[in-house]
Amino acid sequence: MAGTAVxxxxxxxxxxxxxxxxxxxRTRTLRLEVPDWPGHEAGQHVDIRLTADDGYQAERAYSxxxxxxxxxxxxxxxxxxxxxxxxxxxxxxxxxxxxxRGPIGGYFVWExxxxxxxxxxxxxxxxxxxxxxxxxxxxSRAGSSVPARLLYSxxxxxxxxxxxxxxxxxxxxxxxxxxTRSQPPSWQGYARRVDAQMLAEVAWPAADKPxxxxxxxxxxxxxxxxxxxxxxxxxxxxKTERFGATGQ
Amino acid sequence: xxxxxxxxxxxxxxSAGPTPHTPLTEWSFSIAxxxxxxMWTWEQFRSLPSETLTTDIHCVTRWxxxxxxxxxxxxxxxxxxVDYDAPYVLAFSDGGYTTNLPxxxxxxxxxxxxxxxxxxxLGAEHGxxxxxxxxxxxxxxxxxxxxxxxxxxxxEPGFWENYGYHxxxxxxxxxxxxxx
Numbered sequence: 233m234a235g236t237a238v239x240x241x242x243x244x245x246x247x248x249x250x251x252x253x254x255x256x257x258r259t260r261t262l263r264l265e266v267p268d269w270p271g272h273e274a275g276q277h278v279d280i281r282l283t284a285d286d287g288y289q290a291e292r293a294y295s296x297x298x299x300x301x302x303x304x305x306x307x308x309x310x311x312x313x314x315x316x317x318x319x320x321x322x323x324x325x326x327x328x329x330x331x332x333r334g335p336i337g338g339y340f341v342w343e344x345x346x347x348x349x350x351x352x353x354x355x356x357x358x359x360x361x362x363x364x365x366x367x368x369x370x371x372s373r374a375g376s377s378v379p380a381r382l383l384y385s386x387x388x389x390x391x392x393x394x395x396x397x398x399x400x401x402x403x404x405x406x407x408x409x410x411x412t413r414s415q416p417p418s419w420q421g422y423a424r425r426v427d428a429q430m431l432a433e434v435a436w437p438a439a440d441k442p443x444x445x446x447x448x449x450x451x452x453x454x455x456x457x458x459x460x461x462x463x464x465x466x467x468x469x470x471k472t473e474r475f476g477a478t479g480q
Numbered sequence: 481x482x483x484x485x486x487x488x489x490x491x492x493x494x495s496a497g498p499t500p501h502t503p504l505t506e507w508s509f510s511i512a513x514x515x516x517x518x519m520w521t522w523e524q525f526r527s528l529p530s531e532t533l534t535t536d537i538h539c540v541t542r543w544x545x546x547x548x549x550x551x552x553x554x555x556x557x558x559x560x561x562v563d564y565d566a567p568y569v570l571a572f573s574d575g576g577y578t579t580n581l582p583x584x585x586x587x588x589x590x591x592x593x594x595x596x597x598x599x600x601x602l603g604a605e606h607g608x609x610x611x612x613x614x615x616x617x618x619x620x621x622x623x624x625x626x627x628x629x630x631x632x633x634x635x636e637p638g639f640w641e642n643y644g645y646h647x648x649x650x651x652x653x654x655x656x657x658x659x660x
Contacts, residue, residue, distance in 0.1 A: 241657075241658070241659025241660070242644070242657045242658075242659060242660075289484070290486075291484050291542060292542065293541055293542070315486065336644065336657065337643065337644075338642075338643035338644060339496050339639075339640075339643055340496070450492065450605070454499060454605055457497065457498035457499065458498055458499060460498070461498045467497050467498045467500065467575055468497065468576065470497055470498050471496065471497060472495065472496060472497055472498065474492070474494055474495070475492070
């Protein structure tokens with residue numbers, strides 16, 4: 233497959249925080265104004281670097297939440313013992329400056345031609361929804377009619393990121409939730425961790441040659457990716473992005 | 481600690497696709513590109529002399545894990561069984577993953593094909609039944625599910641290197657991406 237190889241040097245650039253939006257109690261979307269942003273593809277991430285007054289620096293990677301062509305944005309989940317996410321989710325104010333470099337990653341990406349019209353299966357565990365949201369936004373902006381399903385596993389309804397946006401999906405997009413820890417009264421949807429039966433019900437049949445993107449904590453990605461392979465998805469059509477150093 | 485890294489007690493998993501599960505009866509390790517191709521079955525591989533070692537590992541995504549314990553066959557043993565004259569290898573794995581390394585970084589007690597972790601067989605999600613272990617480079621060079629090496633005259637980029645990651649990947653010089 234063709235890579236979006238970035239063989240040039242990735243330099244740190246100054247980003248100015250723009251609008252900030254609280255998505256849930258633990259997650260916040262931050263717009264970043266980067267004057268010389270080279271553009272990106274849906275699914276890519278950036279490195280963020282913070283420098284303390286004493287010169288101490290901390291860097292972390294965050295998936296881009298915005299589609300190509302939109303104002304650059306990241307959505308960050310606060311980790312209580314994190315070095316970077318508490319600042320980004322609680323303290324950062326419009327006008328603050330930080331450093332960013334990217335875009336990074338050329339495998340877990342989607343562009344309107346990906347999959348040659350095959351249906352798109354997106355599976356998100358928790359904040360793994362961020363790069364998949366960028367894919368859905370890119371799909372809409374590009375006017376793609378590729379059928380898409382997002383299976384979104386979240387602890388509770390209050391933890392669902394992009395709740396209002398995902399409540400009005402574009403034509404051809406279905407959003408299916410599973411709430412693993414607590415559910416609102418009269419919840420009719422799934423209420424368990426993703427398992428083989430759920431995948432069999434939600435995932436496009438393998439015969440449709442779907443293209444799958446799976447992002448979330450390691451245990452989620454392991455179980456979804458192996459479940460899709462068991463349903464007949466070729467391993468090469470199941471792209472994964474795992475985050476794990478956060479204790480799930 | 482190398483610059484820009486933080487210590488984790490977890491053992492995070494990063495890979496680009498589903499975890500392959502190759503039965504040991506179908507597993508082999510091969511080295512191509514020497515004067516004669518060389519191949520070991522699992523049984524032959526496990527009868528080679530192995531070593532235990534404790535080392536720190538450093539992932540390009542910034543976690544480092546300290547004092548990890550491994551068991552594996554030294555690349556000195558494996559490459560010592562081959563007559564070759566190439567300065568580079570492309571390691572290849574089940575699932576299609578590849579990564580490039582200089583031969584010099586695999587010799588001299590610096591690299592292993594590891595089959596044990598923490599006193600137990602290496603789990604599939606961490607690259608079992610066997611993975612490359614090159615702890616002095618960023619951990620993407622330690623290819624999971626490794627099945628062999630192709631000796632090369634030139635340094636050709638592997639999977640992540642093709643997507644802009646550094647050709648060499650020295651954590652102490654923070655060589656994360658091309659140009660670092």
